Amino acid sequence: MTDASTRSTPRASGPADGGAGVGGPNGIPEAPITSPEATKSKTVTRPADRIFGSLASGSAVFITLLVAAVGIFLIWRAVPALQRNEANFLTSRVWDTTDINAMAFGVLDLFITTVKVSVFALILAMPVALGIAIFLTEYAPKRLARPLAYVIDLLAAVPSIVYGLWGLLVFAPAAAPVAMWLNEHFGWIPFFADGTGSIRGGGTVFTAGIVLAVMILPVITAVTREVFAQTPKAHIEAALALGATRWEVVRTTVIPFGKSGYISGSMLGLGRALGETMALYMILRTTSASASWLSLNDSGSTIASKIALGYAEFNNNIQAGAYIAAGLVLFVLTFVVNAAARAAIAGKRD
Secondary structure, eight states: OOHHHHSOOOOOOSGGGTTOTTSOTTSOOOOOOOOHHHHHHTOOOOHHHHHHHHHHHHHHHHHHHHHHHHHHHHHHHHHHHHHHBOSOTTTOOOEEOSOTTSBEEOOHHHHHHHHHHHHHHHHHHHHHHHHHHHIIIIISOHHHHHHHHHHHHHGGGSOHHHHHHHIIIIIHHHHHHHHHHHHHHHTTSGGGSOOSSOTTTTOSHHHHHHHHHHHHHHHHHHHHHHHHTTSOHHHHHHHHHTTOOHHHHIIIIIHHHHHHHHHHHHHHHHHHHHHOOHHHHHHSOOOSSOOOSSOTTOOOOOHHHHHHHTGGGTTSHHHHHHHHHHHHHHHHHHHHHHHHHHHHHHHHHO
């Protein structure tokens, strides 16, 4: 054997080396391996982020405590009056707080009128708001959509007492013939049957509900319009490319995308309707007769207007407690409405 045959030839580094040594597959140094703990420890939290997070958390806690404090205050002030109440507060239709030693008051009539006028206003306002939002976002030219949106939003800036004056002096006389015609021809329907109010006088749920619908219309329209405007353009263009008409685009893309916002805006409007005071105080006529659940020709007082009507009794803590107890019912009713709206939105998302 020769020396050449016994001499070993060194291997060239390459893929066969499998990354042996200090180099990678092609002789390239590998990146150092870091553990997740080391990565977390290197995360830098800026002071501005820390301050913003603290402010956001603090605001959420503050609002929660504030709402809880309002509820505790209402319960604390309502309990002494409820203890002296000789009637069932939830089922009685009587309201007599003149003698603090023989008080008898119930919230049923107030609750019925509040729910009836608010739901009637919501039924009227929701389809109109939906149509306006669709027109402004999908059909109206841009030079017309913006000014028209401003006009609709201005309705929210009108004070409620102005709406009350308009409803009492202008709208009620104009709506009375319509209400009488409906009562005459469709009185067999419970909604238009005779009620506790004067149809000719106009101080009924029918008149108040229409005025209230005008008041909550800009709230529902504004929220719905903003949500509809966020519909992805790719979805709209895809529907148009498939040959859909403009209405089919609205029905299959815009409305499904903005349905949760539409429901949220409607619940905001309902919340305002439930708590509206001055306009309903001026339009609705108080009556001693019991209100029905369905007739729009009833008069009466809502919870909010009843509280405004009894302000003269607030100098006595016990008498004021009766009205605060009614306010507590309205407080709980608002929570129920918000919870129902969130449940509906969650169901739509699922």
